[in-house]
Amino acid sequence: MDADYISGKPLEIGDRKQLFLDDFIIEDCWALRRKVCQPLKFPKNPVLTADKPWEDDACCAVHVEHIPQNNKFRMWYLGHLKSGRFISPEAGDWPPDRRKAGFGPCYFMSYAESDDGCNWTKPMRDGENIKGFTRHNILFTGHNFCCPGAIMRNPQGDDPSKTYLLFYRDMLAEGKCSCLAWSRDGINWVPDEKNPVQMGSSDTFCHPVYDEKNRQYLFYYRPFVYASGLPMKHGPHTHYRRRIALSTTADFRHYSCPRCVMFPWENDRTHFDNIRLFRYEDYFMGFLACFDESEEGLGDIYLAWSRDGIHWDHSPADQPFIARGPEGTFDHGLIIGSTAPLQVGNHLYMYYRGLSKGHFYHNQTGGMGLAKTGIDRFVAVRADDEYGYLLTKELMIKGKRLAVNVSADMRPHHPPGEIRAALVRRPERGGFGAEQALPGFGMDDCDPIQADSETYTVTWNHSYDLSALQGRPVYIRFRLRNAELFAFQFVT
DSSP states (O other): OHHHHHHTTTOOTOOOOSSSSSSTTTTEEESSEEEEEOOOOOEEESSSSOOSSTOOOOOEEEEEEEEETEEEEEEEEEEEEEGOSSTTTOOOOSSSOOOTTOOOOOOEEEEEESSSSSSSEEEOOEEEEEEEEEEEEEEEESSSSOOEEEEEESSSOOOOOGEEEEEEEEEEETTTEEEEEESSSSSSSSTTTOOOOSSOOOOOOOOEETTTTTTTTEEEOOSSSSSSSSOOOTTTTSSOOOEEEEEEEEESSSSOOEEEEEEEOOTSSSSSEEEEEEETEEEEEEEEEEESSSSSSOOOEEEEEEESSSEEEOOTTOSSSBBOOOOTTTSSEEEEEEOOEETTTTTTEEEEEEESSSOOSSOOOOOEEEEEEEETTTTEEESSOOOOOEEOOOOOOOOEEEEEEEEOOOOOOOOOOOOEEEEOOOOOOTTTTTBBBBBTTSSBBOOOOEEEEEEEEEBTTTBBGGGGTTTTEEEEEEEEEEEEEEEEEEOO
């Protein structure tokens, strides 16, 4: 909790949205529960599969972007060529230069496009010979291979030739390593002249996110040290390093020592395999891929969040954000978060990798799935038939109206869903429970909200105008019944 707030200073939230992932904005609550809100899977999933002769394994999206000007969607995804992996399956050797040894890349980055985010095409272009094909949708293969970990719009600099940044795994003369590549248009890629940027290679996705406040990249991958100190073996019970560690860099050359920031406790899934990071409002957020101790290694996606990228929390084990599908579906075995959510209108599109069997199976099928939800609808505070209450921390009013993201139930044989809000002033010292609503902004003055809306404007006596209260400190008291509250925001 903020020290200034404890000393008596109200929070200054401006017009930033306030979500209920954590307790940052909450002073107190009563008869409410937090609910992880699962997005709806697209009924025609999977939206992308490994259907080309140079694609031997399930696709995994690395980055998807939406261009509102022409309503185009672009996807960069990981391709896998099993026949390019080893000199021989028995030996499992890795030659110093696989290309000269006559082997194709085992991993590469491919490209797809869509007009609606649901139906994808793979545009063909001339390229290097891959498995006898010189026209394909492969954009970049690295030196020996390209296992892409992340693509992002370059948050630093104004060099148009470096509009896009790719962070990927490869193998150079120095050994396995991490590398950078740059692109003007996302299609034509040039490796960084100073590659490799980091020696060694994590055995899972190494995903960075940019920290604007501290002007550095945060990288999340396997820790270098771990609790057991025992050697690892393949299998469900012996991989002690499936944890999440953090390393920082400002220049892709100098990295801090990785520090473990996420590890499971007694009620968590045993394996924290990887996390896909993104920024959302005031949060660092991630899709945490976890799987269990079973022989199959079955797993789901969980929400994780942090205010600083260092101190993390995540949804409980019984509340996955995107859960495995029923038996017989493409995503019955394992779910892996792939890309940051895309805002398309008032919806968020989330693409994930689904596999038909668990982590420890080979030669399985799968593809890219799509799940959709409303903006900000990650976690709700919910009340059922009895009234529940939430009191925000004291905060300064900085807008002309209060907007809420809400969903009120209208179920037969239950009281109708409803949300109301009151603006409450600080009580005098010692006046426990004696706080008073501002005149005209009490609970009974509030017009009941019985809607399902991401951007509903609260009104009191049919007026939303808060202009006269600009700069006033208030608490907001929400009263809910058979309803969910996802977020609120002062709008200027």
